[in-house]
Amino acid sequence: MLRLLRPLLLLLLLPPPGSPEPPGLAQLSPGAPPQAPDLLYADGLRAYAAGAWAPAVALLREALRSQAALGRVRLDCGASCAAEPGAALPAVLLGAPEPDSGPGPTQGSWERQLLRAALRRADCLTQCAARRLGPGGAARLRVGSTLRDAFRRREPYNYLQRAYYQLKKLDLAAAAAHTFFVANPMHLQMREDMAKYRRMSGVQPQSFRDLETPPHWAAYDTGLELLERQEAGLALPRLEEALQGSLAQMESCRADCQGPEEQEGAEEEEDEAGSQGGLYEAIARHWIQVLQCRQRCVGETATRPGRSFPVPDFLPSQLRRLHEAHAQVGNLSQAIENVLSVLLFYPDDEAAKRALNQYQAQLGEPRPGLGPREDIQRFILRSLGEKRQLYYAMEHLGTSFKDPDPWTPAALIPEALREKLREDQEKRPWDHEPPKPKPLTYWKDVLLLEGVTLTQDSRQLNGSERAVLDGLLTPAECGVLLQLAKDAAGAGARSGYRGRRSPHTPHERFEGLTVLKAAQLARAGTVGSQGAKLLLEVSERVRTLTQAYFSPERPLHLSFTHLVCRSAIEGEQEQRMDLSHPVHADNCVLDPDTGECWREPPAYTYRDYSGLLYLNDDFQGGDLFFTEPNALTVTARVRPRCGRLVAFSSGGENPHGVWAVTRGRRCALALWHTWAPEHREQEWIEAKELLQESEEEEEEEEEMPSKDPSPEPPSRRHQRVQDKAGKAPRVREEL
Numbered sequence: 001m002l003r004l005l006r007p008l009l010l011l012l013l014l015p016p017p018g019s020p021e022p023p024g025l026a027q028l029s030p031g032a033p034p035q036a037p038d039l040l041y042a043d044g045l046r047a048y049a050a051g052a053w054a055p056a057v058a059l060l061r062e063a064l065r066s067q068a069a070l071g072r073v074r075l076d077c078g079a080s081c082a083a084e085p086g087a088a089l090p091a092v093l094l095g096a097p098e099p100d101s102g103p104g105p106t107q108g109s110w111e112r113q114l115l116r117a118a119l120r121r122a123d124c125l126t127q128c129a130a131r132r133l134g135p136g137g138a139a140r141l142r143v144g145s146t147l148r149d150a151f152r153r154r155e156p157y158n159y160l161q162r163a164y165y166q167l168k169k170l171d172l173a174a175a176a177a178h179t180f181f182v183a184n185p186m187h188l189q190m191r192e193d194m195a196k197y198r199r200m201s202g203v204q205p206q207s208f209r210d211l212e213t214p215p216h217w218a219a220y221d222t223g224l225e226l227l228e229r230q231e232a233g234l235a236l237p238r239l240e241e242a243l244q245g246s247l248a249q250m251e252s253c254r255a256d257c258q259g260p261e262e263q264e265g266a267e268e269e270e271d272e273a274g275s276q277g278g279l280y281e282a283i284a285r286h287w288i289q290v291l292q293c294r295q296r297c298v299g300e301t302a303t304r305p306g307r308s309f310p311v312p313d314f315l316p317s318q319l320r321r322l323h324e325a326h327a328q329v330g331n332l333s334q335a336i337e338n339v340l341s342v343l344l345f346y347p348d349d350e351a352a353k354r355a356l357n358q359y360q361a362q363l364g365e366p367r368p369g370l371g372p373r374e375d376i377q378r379f380i381l382r383s384l385g386e387k388r389q390l391y392y393a394m395e396h397l398g399t400s401f402k403d404p405d406p407w408t409p410a411a412l413i414p415e416a417l418r419e420k421l422r423e424d425q426e427k428r429p430w431d432h433e434p435p436k437p438k439p440l441t442y443w444k445d446v447l448l449l450e451g452v453t454l455t456q457d458s459r460q461l462n463g464s465e466r467a468v469l470d471g472l473l474t475p476a477e478c479g480v481l482l483q484l485a486k487d488a489a490g491a492g493a494r495s496g497y498r499g500r501r502s503p504h505t506p507h508e509r510f511e512g513l514t515v516l517k518a519a520q521l522a523r524a525g526t527v528g529s530q531g532a533k534l535l536l537e538v539s540e541r542v543r544t545l546t547q548a549y550f551s552p553e554r555p556l557h558l559s560f561t562h563l564v565c566r567s568a569i570e571g572e573q574e575q576r577m578d579l580s581h582p583v584h585a586d587n588c589v590l591d592p593d594t595g596e597c598w599r600e601p602p603a604y605t606y607r608d609y610s611g612l613l614y615l616n617d618d619f620q621g622g623d624l625f626f627t628e629p630n631a632l633t634v635t636a637r638v639r640p641r642c643g644r645l646v647a648f649s650s651g652g653e654n655p656h657g658v659w660a661v662t663r664g665r666r667c668a669l670a671l672w673h674t675w676a677p678e679h680r681e682q683e684w685i686e687a688k689e690l691l692q693e694s695e696e697e698e699e700e701e702e703e704m705p706s707k708d709p710s711p712e713p714p715s716r717r718h719q720r721v722q723d724k725a726g727k728a729p730r731v732r733e734e735l
Contacts, residue, residue: 033134034066034073038147041156048159053166060156060163067151070133070141075255077128084124154183154212154305158190170200174207182210183305189632192577199575213305216245220318227321232328239325243318247375249301257293288393291386292401298383299404313406316345319376323355332363333370340372344380345407387412452545455644462635463626465609465649467549472541473643477534478615484531485565485615485667488513491526504581507572508661513563515539519687523694535563535669536688542611542671546647550609551675558681559607559674565667566622566658573662580622581658583631586610586650586672595629597652604672606679607650611671614640619664627655640668 044059129137150156157180164173174197181190197203220242226235302314311317323338336359342352360366387408390401395414413421456468473481489511504510515535522532539561547556566580584590587607588597599605612624617640624646626636638646648654650672674680 034069037063037067053163056163073132081124170202171207174203178208179211214249216242232325253297254294341376469645478642487527509567511565515687516683519690556673559672562670567665568661583657592631607672609673610650611647613669614644615667617641619666620662621659622661622666623659
């Protein structure tokens, strides 16, 4: 009954039609305790799927509000209970683990203190949560890891923006879309939706606002902009706000680490391991996981939404800017406090030492009580205490710990671990210096093609079995193949797609040419024989290179070769929202909803490797991109240019597509390779035989003058080709 009533109650909380929406996602039920975010979110998705847009908005907004309220309750209750008398941990347990002093009254004393403090803290937290959240407290509103991940990725805003759009609330739709896009900048569908909103007349630039980004980032960016304009006085309040916001965000993150839902994965691992050990082993495992989570908060706070890596040395860098800005406006005492705080992180920082000496000299007589900032001192002392415990567990209990801070003193790390950590760093030199492009001979010690270089490998393309190689064609060769495609299109030859305007989009004109069709046109005199011969030669060049790079021990065969040009149709690009080629895999049917790729018909299941050799770059759009199996998240992007080959395995590990060509004409040679000899491209063999026959006939004509100088009619030549092969040329549809 409660679940049935929830949508009705939330509908009553919606503003009446035509009333202005509050800015952002305002609280729907002021003063009311939060409800279960997982149930609200699930009901919101059901309403969304049913097309009930208003209930969907209400439920999703309430799910966001409840999730945020839960975080605030954890933070507030944790802080108040830590200050309760008798709830503090024994002082002996807050530092580094000491050797056991043996059985006796001391051991029993700290054990009783530990358990008594833990019980009092648990009682305080339970009562606090019950007061703030209602009966059952946090246990009633426990959130699973799947939902936490969805909220971390801001997925509710993806549904909200579509629901707001259906409700004609374009301002809020744009805000929700922007909020999701900030955290998911490579999301393909949202990228298209954002472009759509920007073209709408009812959406203003200020509509694109982020409703979720922590406030310290806005203050941080504003402070940096003011510093660049040499406005240190105006920058100081924003820089201080950014620092305080960063510390507050870290506290909020740390509070989330000790919630019971954070231990779900650990409990599953424990069950699988057979739950070995007793009380103290279990306490140690739980405590280590909490400490690891707290240490990760440093990186999470320093990572912008949508970015993969944190800003390096985030807190020390803020302190450096603060002391420099204070010095510029003459606040020498505050400058000294901040530079001394930098020296807490890096005691040997020469620049900070010079700045300190300069400030002290300008200040004159020393002032008592002038030292590092208290908030930074507390942060460092607490962090070092946690690191000390984690390194102890790493050395003695075999746990893992990746230190997020470069400023950790080497003396803190146990000597037995220092050498191992140093070896791990030396094994990964690419963390510091990316590899430079290497010639093909570097890989196989065989000179296959002069001047070909590896521009990007699989790691740089964020995938597996992918490579970008440059230098396969000269500009002159690109010109010959471009002219071949142009002449064939001018003759009305479209092979490979049954002559349709475009197989993928109505906004582009498609022209395709197979090797056999090129040979036939050359034999008929419609196109130059030089282009047809080069087409064969280049396709074999790509096959040889692909085999050498990906499959040196197993021969690859060409299964299909296609010269493809896509041209933007003028006057049809302004409102365009589609792709030139939708996301797909080459040898399996991609299911984005499940991430599966089914290797079954109608897919060309025999394809093993794919290649795209580009002929030009004088067009707009048309970049190749790779995605995750969901066909939405872009992982890599490649810009075409003359002689550039993108080669990759044809399976579900490499979904790819082509951005819309919005101006000009994009031409490329598409090739697919197979390990199966029975699927070798027979048309390639026929084309080669036909061109060789043409060469022989030309040589005979040069030796024997013809009585009739007029050329043979193309229709008769075409008939000879059919008779020679014993069958009509095949035209296959390639999707």
